[in-house]
Amino acid sequence: MSEQAPVQEETDVARSAEALPEQAAPAAEVAALEDVEEALRDVVDPELGINVVDLGLVYDIRVDQDNTATVDMTLTSAACPLTDVIEDQARAALTTGPGGGLVDDFRINWVWMPPWGPEKITEEGREQLRALGFTV
Numbered sequence: 001m002s003e004q005a006p007v008q009e010e011t012d013v014a015r016s017a018e019a020l021p022e023q024a025a026p027a028a029e030v031a032a033l034e035d036v037e038e039a040l041r042d043v044v045d046p047e048l049g050i051n052v053v054d055l056g057l058v059y060d061i062r063v064d065q066d067n068t069a070t071v072d073m074t075l076t077s078a079a080c081p082l083t084d085v086i087e088d089q090a091r092a093a094l095t096t097g098p099g100g101g102l103v104d105d106f107r108i109n110w111v112w113m114p115p116w117g118p119e120k121i122t123e124e125g126r127e128q129l130r131a132l133g134f135t136v
Contacts, residue, residue: 042093056120069106074116
């Protein structure tokens with residue numbers, strides 16, 4: 001006597017969204033602080049021609065879980081009339097580009113304490129200023 005393989009019955013399987021287990025939405029990718037800082041190097045102080053990072057104007061960077069960057073920043077003078085220019089440059093550096101930009105949104109907190117001083121300029125910023133003829 002020969003053995004027969006068991007017969008498998010074909011069954012229809014319902015495949016619909018209701019039949020699938022709920023899955024959490026994939027977490028949004030959050031920009032790295034180093035990448036945000038590097039992008040802010042494209043933001044140039046219109047009066048001095050040096051980027052805001054090397055001038056020491058950026059005091060803190062945070063990126064929330066919703067990929068919104070908050071930048072604590074100051075200016076060389078509280079009376080500086082160019083905040084709109086700097087904000088526009090920051091928007092372009094952070095939120096535009098391939099794939100929509102590094103962050104989804106950003107905001108700048110203008111802070112005045114501690115006050116900015118030349119000691120906050122990085123060595124790279126000092127080299128750039130010397131190349132422009134400034135004594136630092």
